[in-house]
Amino acid sequence: MSTVLLLPAAGSGTRLAAGAPKAFVHLAGRPLLAHAVEGAVRSGVIDAIVIAAPSSLLEDARRIAETAAEAPVGSPVGLDGPVDPDGPVDSVRPGDPDVPGAPARPAPVPITVVEGGADRVVSVAAALAAVPQADLVLVHDAARCLTPASVYHRVVAALKAGASAVVPVLPMTDTVKTTTDAGTVVGDLDRTALRRVQTPQGFVREALIAAHGLQRTDPDRSATDDAGLVERLDIAVVGVPGDEAALKITHPIDLRVAELYVSDGHDAHRRSE
Numbered sequence: 199m200s201t202v203l204l205l206p207a208a209g210s211g212t213r214l215a216a217g218a219p220k221a222f223v224h225l226a227g228r229p230l231l232a233h234a235v236e237g238a239v240r241s242g243v244i245d246a247i248v249i250a251a252p253s254s255l256l257e258d259a260r261r262i263a264e265t266a267a268e269a270p271v272g273s274p275v276g277l278d279g280p281v282d283p284d285g286p287v288d289s290v291r292p293g294d295p296d297v298p299g300a301p302a303r304p305a306p307v308p309i310t311v312v313e314g315g316a317d318r319v320v321s322v323a324a325a326l327a328a329v330p331q332a333d334l335v336l337v338h339d340a341a342r343c344l345t346p347a348s349v350y351h352r353v354v355a356a357l358k359a360g361a362s363a364v365v366p367v368l369p370m371t372d373t374v375k376t377t378t379d380a381g382t383v384v385g386d387l388d389r390t391a392l393r394r395v396q397t398p399q400g401f402v403r404e405a406l407i408a409a410h411g412l413q414r415t416d417p418d419r420s421a422t423d424d425a426g427l428v429e430r431l432d433i434a435v436v437g438v439p440g441d442e443a444a445l446k447i448t449h450p451i452d453l454r455v456a457e458l459y460v461s462d463g464h465d466a467h468r469r470s471e
């Protein structure tokens with residue numbers, strides 16, 4: 199089964215306010231986009247990547263992504279111990295650079311860069327239109343650039359087990375209340391039923407194409423993720439465990455947290471659990 203990753207990276211990063219479109223802001227000396235591409239390639243489950251970038255930065259995106267993708271690729275990344283050949287992810291590749299004697303080799307993952315749009319949905323649709331052939335399509339925010347390989351593995355495994363749509367989810371850690379516009383508390387939501395949703399979100403290609411097709415004619419613009427579009431087709435969306443390291447870098451404090459996480463020596467892309 200071939201799996202293509204769509205990487206929306208065309209956002210302006212208004213809330214981060216770091217002086218450049220967010221995917222081009224540096225974390226630990228490299229653009230977020232480089233971290234995101236490297237994480238996807240090192241997961242071992244992605245066959246091709248399509249990036250949606252700002253129109254003025256298409257060449258920069260291509261250069262950054264191709265350099266990042268040339269990092270040696272290794273299959274056991276994110277998996278503890280040897281790869282189980284009978285395990286759920288069957289496209290894992292050999293050649294771990296950290297295994298003594300294993301030869302490093304260039305990434306075999308082709309990268310396409312397209313122009314993004316005015317909002318995330320438009321950017322994802324532009325990237326989706328550039329996917330030549332694929333059985334499975336994953337959509338992943340460049341802003342979630344430290345996502346561990348294990349999250350990719352869980353999403354792809356659930357698709358291969360028969361799901362049409364898969365999202366990584368985490369429990370709520372705050373109490374959640376509803377309020378009036380004026381800010382008066384109306385009531386509490388049962389947080390045991392609520393989940394924070396991350397990316398990569400995975401889809402059978404036809405489901406994602408149908409969902410974006412519907413979106414083009416649907417006046418309801420409320421969906422903030424691709425699963426939200428697919429839900430309108432009454433397709434069941436399956437949740438798998440996400441990971442706190444897959445945080446979306448949105449505000450300055452998120453970038454600071456990510457910097458500390460990396461400088462503490464964590465290599466999120468290699469982490470299994």
Ligand SMILES: Nc1ccn([C@@H]2O[C@H](COP(=O)(O)OP(=O)(O)OP(=O)(O)O)[C@@H](O)[C@H]2O)c(=O)n1
Nearest residue numbers: 206207208209210211212213316317321340341
């Ligand atoms: N027009 C857009 C808007 C967002 N994105 C991408 O969608 C992901 C999630 O968006 P978000 O984190 O909200 O990024 P921004 O839109 O850049 O943030 P802000 O709203 O603060 O400007 C990011 O990887 C972002 O680059 C995109 O490709 N095209």
Ligand SMILES: C[C@](O)(CO)[C@H](O)COP(=O)(O)O
Nearest residue numbers: 318339395396397422423446
């Ligand atoms: C797709 C997403 O990352 C899921 O949590 C999120 O909805 C994107 O947020 P945005 O601010 O609407 O881009």
